[in-house]
Amino acid sequence: MGAVSVAQETVIATAAPTSASASETGLSVAGAYKTFRSAEGGEVHALDGVSLDIELGEFYVLLGPSGCGKTTLLRAIAGLEPLDGGEIYLGDERIDILPPHKRPVNTVFQSYALFPHLSVWENIAFGLRMEKAPQAVIAERVAEMLALVQLSEVGGRRPSQLSGGQQQRVALARALAKQPKVLLLDEPLSALDLKLRRGMQSELKRIQRETGITFVFVTHDQEEALSMGDRIAVFADGRPAQIGTPEDIYERPVSRFVADFIGDTNFIRAPLTVRAGTCFGGIGGVDVPVGVDPGNGQTGTATLAIRPENIFLTDPDQAELRGKLVELTYMGTDLRCSVELPDGQRLRVRVPPPFGQTHLEPGGDVGVAIGAGQAKVVAE
Amino acid sequence: MSSSGTLERRPPPDRTAPGKAASGPPALDRPGPKRAGGIRLGRRRPGAKPGQLSVGFAIPAILVGLTFTLGPIIVIGVFSFLSQPETGGGVVYQFSTEAYRHFLFQEDFLGNTHLDLRYLRSFGLSGLQALVTTVVCIGLAFPIALWMTTKTPRAQNLLVLVVTIPFWTNLLVRTYAWILLLSDRGTANSVLEMIGLEPRQLLYNSGATLVGLIYTFLPFAILPIYSSLAGFDFSLAEAAYDLGARKLGVVRRIIWPAAGGGVMSAVALCFVPAFGSFVQPVLLGGGKVLMVGNLIAAQYGEARNWPFGAALSVIILILTLLGAFGLLRWAKRSSQKVSLAI
Numbered sequence: 001m002g003a004v005s006v007a008q009e010t011v012i013a014t015a016a017p018t019s020a021s022a023s024e025t026g027l028s029v030a031g032a033y034k035t036f037r038s039a040e041g042g043e044v045h046a047l048d049g050v051s052l053d054i055e056l057g058e059f060y061v062l063l064g065p066s067g068c069g070k071t072t073l074l075r076a077i078a079g080l081e082p083l084d085g086g087e088i089y090l091g092d093e094r095i096d097i098l099p100p101h102k103r104p105v106n107t108v109f110q111s112y113a114l115f116p117h118l119s120v121w122e123n124i125a126f127g128l129r130m131e132k133a134p135q136a137v138i139a140e141r142v143a144e145m146l147a148l149v150q151l152s153e154v155g156g157r158r159p160s161q162l163s164g165g166q167q168q169r170v171a172l173a174r175a176l177a178k179q180p181k182v183l184l185l186d187e188p189l190s191a192l193d194l195k196l197r198r199g200m201q202s203e204l205k206r207i208q209r210e211t212g213i214t215f216v217f218v219t220h221d222q223e224e225a226l227s228m229g230d231r232i233a234v235f236a237d238g239r240p241a242q243i244g245t246p247e248d249i250y251e252r253p254v255s256r257f258v259a260d261f262i263g264d265t266n267f268i269r270a271p272l273t274v275r276a277g278t279c280f281g282g283i284g285g286v287d288v289p290v291g292v293d294p295g296n297g298q299t300g301t302a303t304l305a306i307r308p309e310n311i312f313l314t315d316p317d318q319a320e321l322r323g324k325l326v327e328l329t330y331m332g333t334d335l336r337c338s339v340e341l342p343d344g345q346r347l348r349v350r351v352p353p354p355f356g357q358t359h360l361e362p363g364g365d366v367g368v369a370i371g372a373g374q375a376k377v378v379a380e
Numbered sequence: 381m382s383s384s385g386t387l388e389r390r391p392p393p394d395r396t397a398p399g400k401a402a403s404g405p406p407a408l409d410r411p412g413p414k415r416a417g418g419i420r421l422g423r424r425r426p427g428a429k430p431g432q433l434s435v436g437f438a439i440p441a442i443l444v445g446l447t448f449t450l451g452p453i454i455v456i457g458v459f460s461f462l463s464q465p466e467t468g469g470g471v472v473y474q475f476s477t478e479a480y481r482h483f484l485f486q487e488d489f490l491g492n493t494h495l496d497l498r499y500l501r502s503f504g505l506s507g508l509q510a511l512v513t514t515v516v517c518i519g520l521a522f523p524i525a526l527w528m529t530t531k532t533p534r535a536q537n538l539l540v541l542v543v544t545i546p547f548w549t550n551l552l553v554r555t556y557a558w559i560l561l562l563s564d565r566g567t568a569n570s571v572l573e574m575i576g577l578e579p580r581q582l583l584y585n586s587g588a589t590l591v592g593l594i595y596t597f598l599p600f601a602i603l604p605i606y607s608s609l610a611g612f613d614f615s616l617a618e619a620a621y622d623l624g625a626r627k628l629g630v631v632r633r634i635i636w637p638a639a640g641g642g643v644m645s646a647v648a649l650c651f652v653p654a655f656g657s658f659v660q661p662v663l664l665g666g667g668k669v670l671m672v673g674n675l676i677a678a679q680y681g682e683a684r685n686w687p688f689g690a691a692l693s694v695i696i697l698i699l700t701l702l703g704a705f706g707l708l709r710w711a712k713r714s715s716q717k718v719s720l721a722i
Contacts, residue, residue: 079621080618080622099626100622100624101623101624101625101626105622106623107618107619107622109615109618109619111613113613113615113616113618113619114619115616115634116616117637117638117640117714126620126623126625126633127623127624130623130624130625130629131624174619174623175622175623178623178624
């Protein structure tokens with residue numbers, strides 16, 4: 001299908017410029033495969049030919065639903081999961097053949113995995129002790145790390161005596177103490193409540209800026225990914241479905257999966273026509289320009305993705321496209337509307353304040369306008 | 381009879397039936413401890429929870445329990461301070477500390493007392509043997525227990541069952557089985573012959589005793605270590621790997637401390653019974669070396685010195701209690717869970 005080829009081109013286009021420079025210093029994964037045997041005896045392709053390049057000093061987010069392979073990739077980079085195929089390079093050094101203790105990479109675990117029998121201080125010192133650092137260096141570095149995560153007063157306590165947020169920061173300090181080239185974070189904030197998580201998000205960004213260490217951050221929370229990542233790789237079924245900046249991913253999703261996973265999206269089936277060098281999609285009998293190059297000769301019916309905030313409700317008497325308002329929910333920050341188009345498809349619409357400019361009433365007719373260039377063709 | 385009255389009242393009482401209302405004792409119609417029936421002891425006191433019986437019900441069980449736990453110990457304690465009769469076994473009810481003096485001192489024909497270290501040597505030998513047994517048992521049990529925890533829950537249950545199989549059979553029978561294995565024409569020597577080695581005397585030496593002791597106490601080491609590792613979070617091991625530890629480092633610095641409580645329980649469960657063991661030194665060791673177990677047995681048998689046998693037992697009991705106390709102190713200080721029983 002034409003739309004699929006569009007998707008693949010976009011992925012390659014975003015990944016290509018980085019690969020040349022990143023291979024000098026950054027982390028690159030080439031053709032990684034990993035297959036697990038499920039309990040029923042079937043094969044699960046956790047990593048299905050993953051290739052990506054992570055630049056030095058980048059905050060790189062691996063985003064995807066559970067079971068999409070993002071955690072497996074992280075564990076493969078750490079050396080906790082051997083690959084079935086493929087290679088991992090850090091700079092010019094191939095690291096997937098090294099045991100975990102020889103990789104300049106450290107991990108913040110989802111469960112924190114703090115050593116319960118050691119004090120906070122000893123937990124942070126553990127990695128340095130393993131590399132037999134002199135006592136003075138250890139003391140200095142641990143103090144530095146405790147200050148970095150603002151826990152200088154609790155160094156003598158056991159992990160069990162700390163709150164969840166504090167434990168999280170100890171795990172971070174412990175992983176950073178060895179000054180790794182790459183820090184891997186496996187859903188580190190998922191156990192925290194919403195308020196604490198917001199605080200830790202900005203804290204992590206600050207620490208990443210201050211240390212300049214490459215962060216590879218696994219999450220299933222799209223909001224977290226958008227707010228934190230320099231770049232995001234959206235994973236589906238063991239491989240990245242799209243790689244790009246948060247803006248790329250949100251504004252220009254290449255597939256229905258990505259558009260659906262990130263934020264709220266309307267999907268409309270629309271016939272495509274080409275007129276005067278522009279490609280149009282027919283929504284409710286009205287042609288709306290869609291951002292596809294007519295040169296690739298795409299015709300037939302395609303799926304359009306339109307964000308609810310890019311649809312505007314207008315006066316029905318002056319609108320080309322009309323619909324019936326079937327549902328109206330007041331959310332405080334906006335009004336959530338559901339509009340039924342003449343062909344029966346429904347659109348979710350978000351009306352920003354101030355409310356009351358347009359007369360809205362469930363059951364009434366409304367005009368529908370779609371922001372210029374906001375209807376995008378995505379691959380099914 | 382009040383109890384039969386209660387039984388009759390079990391179906392809902394029909395108060396209006398003529399004659400019936402008067403037949404039961406009037407006390408039973410009072411609102412009150414109905415569920416206690418005719419038993420007075422079970423009357424509910426104010427503040428008691430529904431279903432809670434009064435302390436009185438526990439008295440028989442407490443008495444039986446005390447009789448069978450403290451009773452023998454009290455008898456032993458009392459006997460150790462009594463005197464030996466002129467002839468035969470038993471005790472004479474006359475206070476004496478002779479039994480304890482006999483442990484360290486001996487009186488010669490001229491009436492001089494001097495230090496006699498033979499009994500202390502028995503204690504030392506038994507202690508050494510118990511120590512070797514304990515160390516070997518824990519050395520074997522730790523990797524076995526660790527291996528068990530890596531299996532699926534189903535397999536783990538099965539393995540625990542396998543470990544406990546020896547408990548189903550009498551110790552004496554199992555020890556005789558070892559005699560068959562180690563005897564001059566036993567299985568072990570047949571195997572030696574088959575691979576072209578000289579058969580040798582395997583039975584009736586301290587090596588055979590040790591084999592028997594290790595065999596007997598291995599399950600007592602595996603089970604507590606396994607239970608302390610059963611809930612082990614293997615992401616801790618991964619974190620240690622990730623921070624640069626090697627395999628042995630992970631075991632030594634992360635897994636071994638996590639098993640600490642179980643290891644200490646295993647020490648208690650192996651060392652104490654191995655110290656006073658009787659069956660293995662006699663049957664497998666041939667009773668050639670005087671160990672604490674057969675020393676005590678001899679006092680009640682051939683030597684006919686009951687107070688001394690009792691005194692030896694009391695000394696062991698005190699040593700054990702001191703050890704247990706120290707263990708619990710250690711456990712409290714290092715916040716480890718140690719259980720002194722399975």
